[in-house]
Amino acid sequence: MRSAFYISDGTAITAEVFGHATLSLFPVEFKHITIPFVETVEKALEIKAQINACSKISGERPLVFYTFVNPELSDILNEADAITYDFLTTISDKVQSELKVAPVPRTHRTHSIHEKNYDFRIDAVNYALANDDGSNLKDYDEADIILVGVSRCGKTPTSLYLALQYGIKAANYPFTEDDMDELRLPKALIPYRKKLFGLTIEPERLAAIRHERMANSRYASLRQCRLEIREVEMLYKNNKIPYLSSTHYSVEEISAKILAETGLERRKY
Amino acid sequence: MRSAFYISDGTAITAEVFGHATLSLFPVEFKHITIPFVETVEKALEIKAQINACSKISGERPLVFYTFVNPELSDILNEADAITYDFLTTISDKVQSELKVAPVPRTHRTHSIHEKNYDFRIDAVNYALANDDGSNLKDYDEADIILVGVSRCGKTPTSLYLALQYGIKAANYPFTEDDMDELRLPKALIPYRKKLFGLTIEPERLAAIRHERMANSRYASLRQCRLEIREVEMLYKNNKIPYLSSTHYSVEEISAKILAETGLERRKY
Known part of the structure; x- marks a missing residue:
């Protein structure tokens, strides 16, 4: 069975909700794996190795839905033996060109205790x-x-x-x-x-x-x-x-x- | 203030979570409006009119994050005086070309009582x-x-x-x-x-x-x-x-x- 990873430097809730909604469109079964709080280069390298091992064992490249504030971590995952979807950036680039305002990414902005209310x-x-x-x-x-x-x-x-x-x-x-x-x-x-x-x-x-x-x-x-x-x-x-x-x-x-x-x-x- | 709409034929939870995570990257305040269960052409036309009125009054085109199973409804919203993001399709097209399997969209697949478990x-x-x-x-x-x-x-x-x-x-x-x-x-x-x-x-x-x-x-x-x-x-x-x-x-x-x-x-x- 092909694996789907949901990975983030925060809770990974956004990656889970979005990735799962996307995959539920397809009549295909996936093994779902969520990895939250990937906040360092070391941890990202470890996850990359885990993804590569998963790809090797199953013979199918995993699908990886991720969001990171630090582009260095994105780069590491993009080198994994997997199909990666930086889905938030895909759309936020479009929003940026409409708003003509640069994004100010910050970790733990959503789903954290610092959220308003x-x-x-x-x-x-x-x-x-x-x-x-x-x-x-x-x-x-x-x-x-x-x-x-x-x-x-x-x-x-x-x-x-x-x-x-x-x-x-x-x-x-x-x-x-x-x-x-x-x-x-x-x-x-x-x-x-x-x-x-x-x-x-x-x-x-x-x-x-x-x-x-x-x-x-x-x-x-x-x-x-x-x-x-x-x-x-x-x-x-x-x-x-x-x-x-x-x-x-x-x-x-x-x-x-x-x-x-x-x-x-x-x-x- | 510019408005952000989250619209769907289901609960609109996916649109809310994704749209809100995207917009939270920008140092801009939005008025958030969620409209769930838009399941008919009549309802979609009504929402289009609401979006157009909002655009006219505020002088700024709203951002609209939507997901629909029925492409007829997407077409109606795409004609509104707004910037629309069919964010799920943007990524599911990429997933489709990787899986080489066509999506089988069905309303209420996620967040419904029919979900497994x-x-x-x-x-x-x-x-x-x-x-x-x-x-x-x-x-x-x-x-x-x-x-x-x-x-x-x-x-x-x-x-x-x-x-x-x-x-x-x-x-x-x-x-x-x-x-x-x-x-x-x-x-x-x-x-x-x-x-x-x-x-x-x-x-x-x-x-x-x-x-x-x-x-x-x-x-x-x-x-x-x-x-x-x-x-x-x-x-x-x-x-x-x-x-x-x-x-x-x-x-x-x-x-x-x-x-x-x-x-x-x-x-x-």
Whole structure:
């Protein structure tokens, strides 16, 4: 199997995301290898030797996606027995000729603690944890958004993703049967109606998820799941709460849809 | 201020990560606008109009980083009054000529629920939450890694990042004063010594973080933080537990360093 390397003087997250998106276009399997924090000539030479060995053993030249601030390190990798893609430079050269401004490369500019709003993201994670699952009703003033929905429809992972990736303070509140029987919003949520965003899910998928948690319970029964979902969707409609179904979407997709629909400002790109 | 658009038929995460990394090389401020899920000709025409309006109002042509599977949508954006970068195609054309295999583009290939190991990532998030802060000692058999350290040194956000991004089951255990006084590992951790990874932090930074949580407490005092950090680092050394300092690193950097050092296999790229 051919190998794909993602290499950088920082976390290599950009190389991973870009390289993996590129390779996923092709119906070819790769062995993926990420090597972050390659910051010295010695380390670059060591990685070059590793790539050469990989090429020799597999008989196929690896694909190498890399970003370096120091061009000396790029030169070393370009001499490896591999196909190398200095993908950021390929585009930044074009950006430079448009902006007519020279780049000022600096290591650890992205994905580092020095990024603007880094502390805000950690605060948002702590907020999401403290306000998970309706555990805390008194700090909703601080919330950027309050995700609502029945138990196990995807609120918690989405709250955490919004916090970690975008620095958005997302609380989440699970509707209980009592809330829904009456088909009205719990009192605690009424002052925050404009911050509410609903999740729903297909009853079959919900039953499967709940079944893993509590097999053969009423809670996991398809009948109960159908009932809850029907009620919660009516609650959303009656209260004009925007909502979406998590059934076919990843946390990344749900979060992107929520940001697009609410216009919430992300604090990190 | 010049605007930068990140546009895609999916989440636009790849466009955001790549475009933002490119622009961060330049000493220029941008207004960032992400538009995900542009999947139809109608929507693309609407976005083109939005870009044109933005160009007219600001007097500067926006930079547009986009990825589309449907070339019809690319054509529409290429006609906008903007500088457009079809950055993925720029590189995938080169990859194609190397692999001698045609790409098979498909929407929602990355960052979607259909990605391999998606469910594993959600399981890992649930695991991290259930095993946060030493709240559960009986499921450590399942852990890929157990982060250890004193209270507030960065264990929880790191566990969640490892879970959400990479599908790694990360438990975390906070050393208490009792654990450290004796300078030996708590009994519960001894069978899992090989899974332990330590975090440490500069006492000044730790005191500042704890101060925000519990101002003027003994817990937040610099004296107490110094004592705990000295003891915990001795504990790591005595027990040959690999560790790193979180003081100057983001969760992304800490996670990348942990993966590089332990060789843990990530379940998502």
